[in-house]
Amino acid sequence: MEATGASEDCCVKVAVHVRPLIGDEKLQGCKDCVTVIQGKPQVQIGSHSFTFDHVYGSTGSPSSSMFEECIVPLVDGLFQGYNATVLAYGQTGSGKTYTMGTSLKDSYQTGIIPQVMNALFSKIESLKHQIGFQLHVSFIEILKEEVRDLLDPTSLNKSDTANGNTGKVNVPGKPPIQIRESSNGVITLAGSTEVGVGTLKEMAACLEQGSLSRATGSTNMNNQSSRSHAIFTITLEQMHKANPISGDGIPNDIMSEEYLCAKLHLVDLAGSERAKRTGSDGMRFKEGVHINKGLLALGNVISALGDEKKRKEGVHVPYRDSKLTRLLQDSLGGNSRTVMIACISPADINAEETLNTLKYANRARNIQNKPVVNRDPMSSEMLKMRQQLEYLQAELCARRNSDEVQVLKERIAWLEAANEDLCRELHECRSRRSIVEQCETDAQNGSPCSVKSDGLKRYLRSIEAPDYQMVETMMGDSREIDEEDAKEWEHTLLQNTMDKELHELNRRLEEKESEMKLFGGHTVALKQHFGKKIQELEEEKKDVQQERDRLLAEIENLSAGSDGQTQKVHDIHAQTLKSLEAQVQLQHRIKQEAEQFRQWKASREKELLQLRKEGRRNEYERQKLQALNQRQKLVLQRKTEEAAMATKRLKELLEARKSSVRDNSATANGNGTNGLTNEKALQRWLDHELEVMVNVQEVRFEYEKQSQVRAALAEELAVLKQVDDLASKGLSPSRGNNGFARYGTFSSVEVHQPGNLQHLMNFTFYRASSLSPNARVARIYSLENMLSISSNSLVAMASQLSEAEERERAFTNRGRWNQLRSMGDAKNLLQYMFSSLGDARCQLWEKEMENREMNEQLKELVGLLRQSELQRKEVENELKLREQAIAIALATSVTGNSPNSLKHVADDMNGSLSPISVPAQKQLKYSPDGTARTITNEKVSSYWAGRKWKTVEMEKKPSPMACTIQMEMAEAMETFGMD
Numbered sequence: 001m002e003a004t005g006a007s008e009d010c011c012v013k014v015a016v017h018v019r020p021l022i023g024d025e026k027l028q029g030c031k032d033c034v035t036v037i038q039g040k041p042q043v044q045i046g047s048h049s050f051t052f053d054h055v056y057g058s059t060g061s062p063s064s065s066m067f068e069e070c071i072v073p074l075v076d077g078l079f080q081g082y083n084a085t086v087l088a089y090g091q092t093g094s095g096k097t098y099t100m101g102t103s104l105k106d107s108y109q110t111g112i113i114p115q116v117m118n119a120l121f122s123k124i125e126s127l128k129h130q131i132g133f134q135l136h137v138s139f140i141e142i143l144k145e146e147v148r149d150l151l152d153p154t155s156l157n158k159s160d161t162a163n164g165n166t167g168k169v170n171v172p173g174k175p176p177i178q179i180r181e182s183s184n185g186v187i188t189l190a191g192s193t194e195v196g197v198g199t200l201k202e203m204a205a206c207l208e209q210g211s212l213s214r215a216t217g218s219t220n221m222n223n224q225s226s227r228s229h230a231i232f233t234i235t236l237e238q239m240h241k242a243n244p245i246s247g248d249g250i251p252n253d254i255m256s257e258e259y260l261c262a263k264l265h266l267v268d269l270a271g272s273e274r275a276k277r278t279g280s281d282g283m284r285f286k287e288g289v290h291i292n293k294g295l296l297a298l299g300n301v302i303s304a305l306g307d308e309k310k311r312k313e314g315v316h317v318p319y320r321d322s323k324l325t326r327l328l329q330d331s332l333g334g335n336s337r338t339v340m341i342a343c344i345s346p347a348d349i350n351a352e353e354t355l356n357t358l359k360y361a362n363r364a365r366n367i368q369n370k371p372v373v374n375r376d377p378m379s380s381e382m383l384k385m386r387q388q389l390e391y392l393q394a395e396l397c398a399r400r401n402s403d404e405v406q407v408l409k410e411r412i413a414w415l416e417a418a419n420e421d422l423c424r425e426l427h428e429c430r431s432r433r434s435i436v437e438q439c440e441t442d443a444q445n446g447s448p449c450s451v452k453s454d455g456l457k458r459y460l461r462s463i464e465a466p467d468y469q470m471v472e473t474m475m476g477d478s479r480e481i482d483e484e485d486a487k488e489w490e491h492t493l494l495q496n497t498m499d500k501e502l503h504e505l506n507r508r509l510e511e512k513e514s515e516m517k518l519f520g521g522h523t524v525a526l527k528q529h530f531g532k533k534i535q536e537l538e539e540e541k542k543d544v545q546q547e548r549d550r551l552l553a554e555i556e557n558l559s560a561g562s563d564g565q566t567q568k569v570h571d572i573h574a575q576t577l578k579s580l581e582a583q584v585q586l587q588h589r590i591k592q593e594a595e596q597f598r599q600w601k602a603s604r605e606k607e608l609l610q611l612r613k614e615g616r617r618n619e620y621e622r623q624k625l626q627a628l629n630q631r632q633k634l635v636l637q638r639k640t641e642e643a644a645m646a647t648k649r650l651k652e653l654l655e656a657r658k659s660s661v662r663d664n665s666a667t668a669n670g671n672g673t674n675g676l677t678n679e680k681a682l683q684r685w686l687d688h689e690l691e692v693m694v695n696v697q698e699v700r701f702e703y704e705k706q707s708q709v710r711a712a713l714a715e716e717l718a719v720l721k722q723v724d725d726l727a728s729k730g731l732s733p734s735r736g737n738n739g740f741a742r743y744g745t746f747s748s749v750e751v752h753q754p755g756n757l758q759h760l761m762n763f764t765f766y767r768a769s770s771l772s773p774n775a776r777v778a779r780i781y782s783l784e785n786m787l788s789i790s791s792n793s794l795v796a797m798a799s800q801l802s803e804a805e806e807r808e809r810a811f812t813n814r815g816r817w818n819q820l821r822s823m824g825d826a827k828n829l830l831q832y833m834f835s836s837l838g839d840a841r842c843q844l845w846e847k848e849m850e851n852r853e854m855n856e857q858l859k860e861l862v863g864l865l866r867q868s869e870l871q872r873k874e875v876e877n878e879l880k881l882r883e884q885a886i887a888i889a890l891a892t893s894v895t896g897n898s899p900n901s902l903k904h905v906a907d908d909m910n911g912s913l914s915p916i917s918v919p920a921q922k923q924l925k926y927s928p929d930g931t932a933r934t935i936t937n938e939k940v941s942s943y944w945a946g947r948k949w950k951t952v953e954m955e956k957k958p959s960p961m962a963c964t965i966q967m968e969m970a971e972a973m974e975t976f977g978m979d
């Protein structure tokens, strides 16, 4: 296959995909530090701003439009014979696999590769009648600079549990896949499996098989991190059957076929990573080193191609530095239309990596590719000939006799006029027919119009008569009549349908009417039933009233008939009794109320006390928290200031480095006054270089310290928020197994933490749940403030570090020692370096000596500390035992138990008393009969000897010696920063 045809220059298109903050980042309280300018493909981070071809995610365009805007043009180009490449680049965990859709889980349908497959097959479906297609796919990965075939059926899928890796294992003895370059510069893979696919399902199966075989592993930054660069390649071959009939109307097979072949590489690169952050060691670390090497080589290729000056100078492009760059040779600066998707995380902790990715991508935008249509040389020759033929035919046509054209034009005009007449006539006929039909309908309904209808029918029949038809045929258009028939047929059909509908409606109407009737019957019956019921009730009411009246009358009669005086006495007694009863009840009520009041008052007082206690506790807590916030803020401020100073210094040094390079090159070029100036300038340059290096180290150190502070703050904030959330739902803390107060369930915070950190989290949780709601809110607010300060500081440092790294890279590529133009310069500088190194070594030696001495002192101190600690413990134990003994002795003096029985008690408590001599202020002395008396200021040994209690110390406070030890220990611990 040969790339032929005119090439078009086109730049590599770069799209940025900003993923949202993910679970882990949210748990770490990360802030979004990436701003996407709305309506513009612009990304800002810290003080840096970048413009790309597209920006998706965050406040940019929705990710769903990425495929339409970036990938569809490439798929279309594939059908025109253009190679294409989609490259996903970014730090580990930034969403490359998600974007490409090779993970087979969350993004499978929205990923680029599945969408490409759908688009390809639907296009093939629509074109398959004109074009013959053949599709092949291959899927390889580059793992540790080794190309592995992910579709090789003979290799085994293996889960390498030792390293936690999953991936393919090549069959022993099988030759490795080779990268070859053909004479015309096309890169091919010898020995990789190319699977022919005919359906979408088959292609999807290949993707699935390869994705499952890909090497993945777990790191601190991504549970399922791709440990290799993966390339899924689709090869589309087309046989165009353009122009199958030659100009003379004779089929011409040789002239009609055109063969095109284009490749689409879909590349999911492994993520760039820092071993420290991914926490990788052993095998994972080695993988990381290889990944970074490959990406560095890719970066160098991008730099070489993206720098216009270098391009013009024809600088060597280091494609051969890695297998990845070798395989992507065509995609970068070659025969391909390329889209690079830079995936970034918006989290502040990833600011440095995000900046590096954006810079990398920005450079890639300058790469110029030269895509050409890939067609078969034979068919391209044929195409040329065909084009020539078409051109000649057109020329021939133009030169033909113009009279012929004139005649044809007149004929066309005549035909058009005839056509117009016919159309008019047809229109009239149609309107007449509709009148006839109307009359016919009326006739059926007995309308007077029926008389006319016969005449019109006759007229119509005359129209349909053979001579009429003949006229029609003569005019060359019999279609109108067919149309009329069709209309009539349509009309009949419509009428039938309407009839049916009417019939249906009538039927339903009847149904409804019968339902109504039925319902009407029911209503009457119900009315009657309830009417009767009401009447019955009315009658019952009347009866009851009559009964009541009768009873009242009876009572009146009875009272009128009794003796008046007896009644009076009876009344007086009854009244007295009543008033007495009322009095008693009143007293009882008063008593009850008094008791209730007393209880209420007591409970109020208790509550008040409780509230006061709570208030005091809250106030204390508030003050403590305030102090803590203040202290932490100050520490953070100090740390941030230190970091800002280091960052500023680094910035200045980097600026100064630029100008010093210029000065030195001027001096080295002979513009300096003499050799001595040159020597001094070189020495200054070297000092400066070393200072930059040390400063970068300092900033990185500050960066890491700041990250740790940030992580601790974020951790506490996450826990506090969780506690607050649970509390707002009305859940109360419960005690966990470890004794700490906990809420029912704990989030994934604890699931992800290893042992001791888990313990710490529990502790934080305990503290958080013991805070009052107000204190919690205040602490959350303060933590959020501190986090935001920390986040800004981190982004500023990341920006300077990324700058320093980039300049260092540029410097390394350019050659650090370019400024040395003569042997003299080199010798002088070497001499200077030697003496500087000598000084540094001497200083180091002195420091080491000092350190050694300090270490020895430290060791002694630690020994002393341990000894004191042991002594402290001994004293404490002793104190405990004595307390027990005192308790027993006191009990004896009260209960009269004999010391003998107490001895058993003490023994049971493992209380064998060791002799110790301590100053005592108050002591008890026991006689053999068990009686005790108090003695003071006497040094005695407490010892159970031959059933005799001698003395037992009563001092409860720790002894002066224990106090001294404790103080010494506290001081020492504070000095060495030990908890």
Ligand SMILES: Nc1ncnc2c1ncn2[C@@H]1O[C@H](COP(=O)(O)OP(=O)(O)OP(=O)(O)O)[C@@H](O)[C@H]1O
Binding pocket: 018, 019, 020, 022, 063, 090, 091, 092, 093, 094, 095, 096, 097, 098, 099, 106, 222, 224, 225, 226, 227, 269, 270, 271, 272, 343
């Ligand atoms: N646009 C997105 N929306 C939601 N979640 C995303 C998005 N992009 C990535 N993620 C999530 O982020 C995590 C990391 O993504 P992914 O594995 O694709 O990263 P990666 O760049 O391929 O990492 P590595 O280089 O380590 O393989 C996954 O859990 C994924 O679900």
